[in-house]
Amino acid sequence: MTTAPLPDQLTATPTGDLEPHHAEMIAATLPLVGANIDAITTEFYRRLFADHPELLRNLFNRGNQAQGAQQRALAASIATFATHLIDPELEHPAVLVGRIGHKHASLGVTADQYPIVHTHLFAAIVEVLGAETVTPDVAAAWDRVYWLMAETLIDLERRLYADAGVGAGDVFRRARVVGRTDDPSGTVAVTVVATSESFPDFVPGQYISVGVTLPDGARQIRQYSLINTPGRGELTFAVRPVAATTDGPAGEVSTHIGERVSVGDLLDVSIPFGDLPVGSIGSRPLVLISAGIGITPMIGILEHLAIHAPGCPVQVLHADRSVRSHPLRARQQELMAQLPGGSLDLWYEETGDAADTGVHGGQLQMAGIPLDDSADVYLCGNNGFVQSVRNQLLDRGVAPERLHSELFSPDDWLLA
Template identity: 60%
Template sequence: MNTAVRSEPELEAHHAEIIRATLPLVGAQVDEITKVFYRTLFGDHPELIRDLFNRGNQAQGSQQRALAASIATFATYLVDPDLPHPAAMLARIGHKHASLGVTAEQYQVVHDNLFTAIVEVLGADVVTEPVAAAWDRVYWLMADALIDLEKQLYVAAGVEPGDVFRDVTVVARADDPSGVAVFTVESADPCAPLPSFIPGQYISVGVHLPDGARQLRQYSLVNAPGDGTLSFAVKRIDAIGGCPAGEVSSWLHHDVRPGDALQVTLPFGDLVIDTDVATPLVLISAGVGATPMIGILEHLAANTPDRHTVVLHADRSPQTHPLRERLLELGTRLRSATLELWYQETTEGAHLGLIDLSQVDLPADADIHVCGGTEFLHSVRTQLHAAGVPEERVHIEQFTPTDWRLDACPV
């Protein structure tokens, strides 16, 4: 699925001057702006929080921070084009939107509520007509880039925009000691088989909860593509530290068995490997970030077992390591693979502590894929930068909404 983020038109000089002048003010208030935005949006469109947006992320504020940071990052780039192009940010957002069935018309709804929030927080005396026009231009430059990318994704998938949901039947379930369950599904319509996918992609799974809401979550595909089934891994999110248990993961773990019906989307996601080249691969993960790596390794084992691959994973212990036995078994099927593990408790055959890339011989020409939590990603990117690894060889996936203001490679 080859798609590219198009180059945005330059911000007009008079708009750029206003954005430079107001960016510090907007940046200082952007979290409050997005709080008001979501409050207004969901007040006017309650179906969005019920059936589209992740209620857990909303409750914790992570979705708000992600939206705020993406707009601030994009605006900063427009007024300083010498900064790195935010193509990775746009690609990740575009794939996520496609996996939710987002269409171009919904951007107008976001626009209207966002600008209402900007005026409410900053005041009409600050958001003059020229200021509003400049930020309107920023919004639509970013929105048009995303709309264009999402259209490309829908065309590549062979569907009309938003037509990504499919009815499926669960044909198998396997429970891992780590608290991860793997569900395998096939199309409920034998005349419309599920599509293939690129190793590293994910699907959205839609479930109808007891309160009537339809909630969507993304889960990595862990099987090799091509047999008409999709296998996805779900980590059960337990209540901890004042945070509630995961609504969808709990429902899937407690209620779904072989023979049950589900609704999933077509596969999307840009943390994918190029299956047409023999470039060495380095797969670095922590926690449930192991799951897309399992899907990649399944493909390699089935199709290119001689491809030079370095697999690095960090976890609290062998017991919490998702799909650990499956990883070890795949390692025996890959003839040119190196596997290194880090655990925070002493474990035979594994390093103790946090992942340390200085202990690993990284191939100079490798494509490097990294998946895990925010702190882990930041640590790995810092180490890769210190090791002189070119940024364009590093591909990042984060399962939680991203604060793009913290997502740049440290210098």
């Protein structure tokens, strides 16, 4: 049995290329901009939030800002985009822009916000590099890079909104919590239904944005993968509360949901988005590789297979710190039992948990793991895990077009 083809998500369509004289200027100044990019983006966000404090309270992730993650992501994305534009040997960064565009759409970003970013970004460039360095020619070249990237994003976001049948930025719905399940791992699965206009159907691997009002009055938004199947008007997502560490603060939204959200509560929830290509899922072999909470889009894919394509060969590899921290472990095993062509391999860093049959000790390594050469490979986890496994797979000859990755962080540029 095979499933009917699913629609692929819209992708970014490049709006143009750099003119030769602009490309020359970017090539000459990219090292200087790159060397100062952290200072530029820090100054940019200082200016942006001073002028628009509501953006920090109600749109941007305050945790990422506190740790500098958002600053680094913006800096690296622009630098990566510019590098791709001036190097003819590199593919146009449409995939990078596509991932960013889907995330923007799930946040309700609109075209009128791009000039605001432009104003403060270029003021920051001049502030850091100096007016004597940012000559009119230099400014014009980088202005062209910015608007090429912005126009590509604006075009994609416009098409995403049109495809979803909503006005630009009108993606959030008031939703009521109708179910909550506390997983032994500490992960919380939350099910919501819209209070008025229903949510559209979704496809495996997509995610939603969830907005909550915190005790200080700020409305913070985070994105979570869907782990149920469509068709009943419900959305179920999984949240793993993030404790404070020496490297960063506790997760504001995840902690709020874990400690405060109950059945009957109201949340702001976006319609689903996501750019993982799933149009043919179930029609050929799959390899699903995840670590930690990166298991969530894989659960969504397994839920789909269990109903629509139970005979699909699927190889599941998951890595975690321990059996106790493994999110949704019971559901993963239940779904695998419904897939006769499936296999499951687990890796636990705490070697005492590796005593079970089929469980490996230590970190996941692809060496010695047989893979179907015709399989589509989906990979999700933290930055280090995704980069490491992705490189191992590419070294083994997995074709890049069959390798689909998802990061639970703002660092989309890492996969460009």
